[in-house]
Amino acid sequence: MGLMTADRAQPEPGPAQIVLLLALMSLLPLVGAQFGHGNQVEQLPIVARLVDPSAMAGDFYTDHAAGFGPRIYYARVLAWLHGVLPMPVIMHGLMCLFAFVLGGVTYLGARQIVGAGVMGGLLAAALAITNGSFSLGLAGYLRFDSFQPANIAIALALGGVVLMFAGRPWLAVIGFAAAAMMHPLIGVEIAAIAFAAIGVTRLISLGDQTLVRALAPLIGAGLAFGAAIWLFWVWPAPAPEGVPLSDAAFFDILIRFRAPHHYLGSEFYRRSWVEAGLFVATTLIILVWLTRRSDMPNGTGLAVICLIVLATCAASLWFTDVQHSRVWATAQVFRMLMVVKWVGFLLLSRLVADLYAKDRTLALACALMLLLASADAQPYAIVVVLVAMLAATLVRRLLAGQAAGVVIWLGLGLGVVLSAALAWRYGIPVQSLRGVLAFALIALVLLPWLRRGLVLAVILGLTAPAVSIVLRPAGTSYSWLDHQDAAAQIARQAGQLSPEGAIWAVPPDQERFRLLSGRGVVVSFTAIPFDDAGLGNWHQRLEALYGPFSKNGFGALQEMRAAHRANTEWIATAQGYGATHAVLYADTPWDGPMLYENEKFKAVALGAP
DSSP states (O other), X not given: OOTTSOOTTSOOOOHHHHHHHHHHXXXXXGTTOBSSOTTHHHHHHHHHHHHOTTTTTTOHHHHHHTSSSTTHHHHHHHHHHHTTSOHHHHHHHHHHHHHHHHHHXXXXXXXXXXXXXXXXXXXXXXXXHHOOOOOGGGTOOSSOSBOOHHHHHHHHHHHHHHHHHTTOHHHHHHHHHHHHHHOHHHHHHHHHHHHHHHHHHHHHTOTTSOHHHHHHHHHHHHHHHHHHHIIIIITTOOOOOSSOOOHHHHIIIIIIIIOHHHHOGGGSOHHHHHHHHHHHHHHHHHHHHHHHHSOOTTHHHHHHHHHHHHHXXXXXXXXXXXXXXXXXXXXXXXXXXXXXXXXXXXXXXHHHHHHHTTOHHHHHHHHHHHHHXXXXXXXXXXXXXXXXXXXXXXXXXXXXXXXXXXXXXXXXXXXXXXXXXXXXHHSOHHHHHHHHHHHHHHHHHHSHHHHTTHHHHHHHHHTHHHHHHHHOOTTOOSSGGGOOSXXXXXXXXXXXXXXXXXXEEOOTTOTTHHHHHOOEESOOSSOOOOSHHHHHHHHHHHHHHHOOOSSOTHHHHHHHHHHHHHOSTTHHHHHHTTOOEEEEETTSOOOXXXXXXXXXXXXXXXXXX
């Protein structure tokens, strides 16, 4: 047989080899893993307060956020684990564990939901573990490099989706409920999508079954899930403090001022819209193609899932951006595009797996293109892959023998180069590196002449942490001690030079300060409480210190930085909020006592207000 033809007599890898491969893939996120970045700076203060009630005493954010709220169960789990292990070990261990869960769930989804072969299941798992794909709204990822509750919730909720398609709604409730404990929005919304999709599918294919018999298991499981949500989130919730914010005030503060890039579709980057649209369009094209020409199961259910997500996103544009609905805004339905992304990975895996049964080399080249073009580059790479498949078919019809093989090889080489160029232009290097390593692992397992080298894969997996330490880009870290920039230095010095209970006024984007110093902060732009009283107080403090603002989101943050740097007129206001110390920029004029200074900042003690 030629190089371009699959040898069907070759035995497929066994379950043990597949589990080992998924375990090795789950170590790849250590390459470029982050600790103490992103949303962790909002979550870890809650953990610190649960571990030590005196931690960061007087810190405005922690005082509000450490009560009952959407992060409380996640924080309790981490606080319990912190009694056994250091926090960086916990974070990176959980990252690998739930990368394995996500990979396993995606592998099973590819095999059971869309009927892909082993190769397709492994490719889908690799895409889910290593690739963020498009970033519409900067939130719709399947996993995050800075480990957070969503990493757990997404993996568990997608496991519930697989169980729903397998006809096990009662078991699915366990996955959905556990996901909702970690992240109520993700757990509840993915569960609702899955129940609706399976319900519509059963209605469409009702046949001789009665309506009650077809829907009774779904209704019973849905009621059980609703009871779990009431038990976790409704029953223990305390009465709100103070006067609730009006819907208009809530929208102005959280949606328009703090995070329009997350909530308002009209504020999303235009290129992100193009990339998301390209991904959704190619996903639907592949779905229609596979459903019409093959025996792919569950096509209707997957189509309903995609239509539900797309319809709710379209509705959100109206109800959030135009009507300013608080309910629709807080639902953040655009993040549910992660489910469409997951469906797209499953369908891509089926497409490549079908090709692998006929043309191993072409299929592996397509898999490499998909894994190489990471993040925002991937939607473009999908088009490259589809064009490569179509072109190979046309070449074989127009040319014969070695000429066809040469042209196809040259075309595949061009496709890989183009995917690499897309990754360079739009991708994330760390994700592309993970994708290439995942491809190498898949090749080791799939190709019989390499399968004996599985020991090499084990060695590669065991050395992944070392590789990640060497190759990780600036800004990623593995412990608090790895934070070595000027802001981290000033925070550590502040903890040593001020007494416990000291309250610091710091530049609005110094999000790690409270954790590195162990001291309270007057207010910061990034850390916001979710209760109405805390949210209103947060905005009031920023306005009092640095306002009024002419911009929103990141533009407002730039205005705050400028105001903090320009002068010290805001200090009297900060003292009114209890500030005893402050971090100033190095070039900000200051005549009072100075505690410490580096090239960018200086720590000062404030006098009597």
